[in-house]
Amino acid sequence: MKKTIVTVVGKDAVGIIAKVCTYFANNQINILDISQTITGGYFNMMMVVDMSASPKPIKEAAHELAQIGEEIGCVINCQSEDIFDMMHRI
Amino acid sequence: MINIYEVAETNRMIEHENLDVRTITLGISLLDCADSDLETLKKNIYEKITTTARDLKKTGDDIEAEYGVPIVNKRISVTPIALVGAGACKNSDDFVELAKTLDEAAKEVGVNLIGGYSALVSKAMTKADELLIRSIPKALKVTDRVCSSVNAASTKCGINMDAVRLIGQMIKETATLDAVNSSQACMKFVVFCNAPDDNPFMAGAFHGVTQADAVINVGVSGPGVVKRALENVRGESFETLCETIKKTAFKVTRVGQLVAKEASKRMNIPFGIVDLSLAPTPAIGDSVADILCEMGLEHAGAPGTTAALALLNDQVKKGGVMASSYVGGLSGAFIPVSEDQGMIDAVKAGALTLEKLEAMTCVCSVGLDMIAIPGDTSESTIAGLIADEMAIGMVNQKTTAVRVIPAAGKKVGDTVEFGGLFGYAPIMPVNSFSCDAFVGRTGSIPAPIHSFKN
Numbered sequence: 001m002k003k004t005i006v007t008v009v010g011k012d013a014v015g016i017i018a019k020v021c022t023y024f025a026n027n028q029i030n031i032l033d034i035s036q037t038i039t040g041g042y043f044n045m046m047m048v049v050d051m052s053a054s055p056k057p058i059k060e061a062a063h064e065l066a067q068i069g070e071e072i073g074c075v076i077n078c079q080s081e082d083i084f085d086m087m088h089r090i
Numbered sequence: 091m092i093n094i095y096e097v098a099e100t101n102r103m104i105e106h107e108n109l110d111v112r113t114i115t116l117g118i119s120l121l122d123c124a125d126s127d128l129e130t131l132k133k134n135i136y137e138k139i140t141t142t143a144r145d146l147k148k149t150g151d152d153i154e155a156e157y158g159v160p161i162v163n164k165r166i167s168v169t170p171i172a173l174v175g176a177g178a179c180k181n182s183d184d185f186v187e188l189a190k191t192l193d194e195a196a197k198e199v200g201v202n203l204i205g206g207y208s209a210l211v212s213k214a215m216t217k218a219d220e221l222l223i224r225s226i227p228k229a230l231k232v233t234d235r236v237c238s239s240v241n242a243a244s245t246k247c248g249i250n251m252d253a254v255r256l257i258g259q260m261i262k263e264t265a266t267l268d269a270v271n272s273s274q275a276c277m278k279f280v281v282f283c284n285a286p287d288d289n290p291f292m293a294g295a296f297h298g299v300t301q302a303d304a305v306i307n308v309g310v311s312g313p314g315v316v317k318r319a320l321e322n323v324r325g326e327s328f329e330t331l332c333e334t335i336k337k338t339a340f341k342v343t344r345v346g347q348l349v350a351k352e353a354s355k356r357m358n359i360p361f362g363i364v365d366l367s368l369a370p371t372p373a374i375g376d377s378v379a380d381i382l383c384e385m386g387l388e389h390a391g392a393p394g395t396t397a398a399l400a401l402l403n404d405q406v407k408k409g410g411v412m413a414s415s416y417v418g419g420l421s422g423a424f425i426p427v428s429e430d431q432g433m434i435d436a437v438k439a440g441a442l443t444l445e446k447l448e449a450m451t452c453v454c455s456v457g458l459d460m461i462a463i464p465g466d467t468s469e470s471t472i473a474g475l476i477a478d479e480m481a482i483g484m485v486n487q488k489t490t491a492v493r494v495i496p497a498a499g500k501k502v503g504d505t506v507e508f509g510g511l512f513g514y515a516p517i518m519p520v521n522s523f524s525c526d527a528f529v530g531r532t533g534s535i536p537a538p539i540h541s542f543k544n
Contacts, residue, residue, distance in 0.1 A: 005092065005097055007097055007098070007101060009098075009101075033091070035093070036094075037094065044098065045094075046093075046094040046097050046098075048091070048092075058155070058156050059152060059155040059156060062155055063155070077158050078158070079156070079157055079158035080156050082348055082352075083100060083157040083158065083159060083345060083348060084092045084096055084100055086344040086345065086347065087096075087100055087341045087344045087345060088096040088099075088100070088341075
């Protein structure tokens, strides 16, 4: 299974996780792990998700999540896990 | 599993420190296109390029979206055209026709530059080589995306001074023909010593004859990432400095390796090499000169610059080599003037001279790059500059190159604007004492004694 990493960074506000999770539920994207911190008033969340059952290709999902991010004032990235594995694991 | 801090670090590099894959360059062999009829040759070349590179742009865009890392350029390099066109081209204008074909093919597949309008003449020129070199000014004038290069020297063959002299004339002619555009056409031409045949970076990319039919080469970049990492080790020892550069270079190169392998898989074209280069752009924070300053220099060009650059270049290679299965191309720190805001500032401050840049080229890739010089610089002076740089490469068994822009009508103190990624450049003074009688001699400079290793 190829995992995808979704990151949400922005000002903390009510309903950020709800918005993102609703998108996942609507697109058959399964959440495997969530970690979250708030540093300096900024909300910083990482989700590890499985998109293998989703009808959406990652490119399209990344685009739509970025749009949701704009609506709620956050930066949302959706990237294949490979780039992080390559960079941080030997 | 990957943790949130590692993810945040990668994304900070991409979003704030200009980490990107500078280019995916698809090398295409045109040897099988050769024909004695010019029209057939043109048709063969166009079809080979547009078929092989059909999915290049889309593949690059898809990978960019999937991994969230910008892939700035998608480019093509081809077999040196002097070889491909030797049978069909009877004069320089015939070669210009081939340049137009390359331009059309590049536009059709949506790549921004195509390299390989080239000749390999380190020992001597064939008739076709000479015709191609003579056609360069016109070819660069009538095309938009074609890049040209000549390998005029090598450690094994010496320096072809007849070619160097001719190239001096051609650079001058290119500048004059393109005077209305600040002689920008000169940016699309570079002359090499020891040119690598798997280089993905323009203007010097060509697909060497030792290569496969098609190959994917990738050039990574990230001066801003190195600069940022060094901000955390101010005042620390050289050991710490070197370790920091190595670790950062490793991370940057891994991204290039990933993109190269993925592009290779998706296009079903073999992976060639990753070029581990620090290639600056005029964007603030994307400067090699800024790294040198972060190491402790007031400006690039100050005493200590050559040592700092040597250290940087070596550590980039040491960190990068482990990150990729195949490394090649130019690999090292680039020191172009007009594409690096820190270099421009150093020139303006009077800290950086042409002579210091020449010294710096002894310890890094590549050479005198993107340097604007007065429009009235003579052909023989340009040839002399090239000969010096070729000598450095030949004797030190490394790649060196010259890409200068004798900006028509401009003099020292002026600035020449190139726009976009190419930036702008202050006109740098050139030593005006004559070398006419030296470069006027015919023939070539023999290979150095240490080239006889067999």
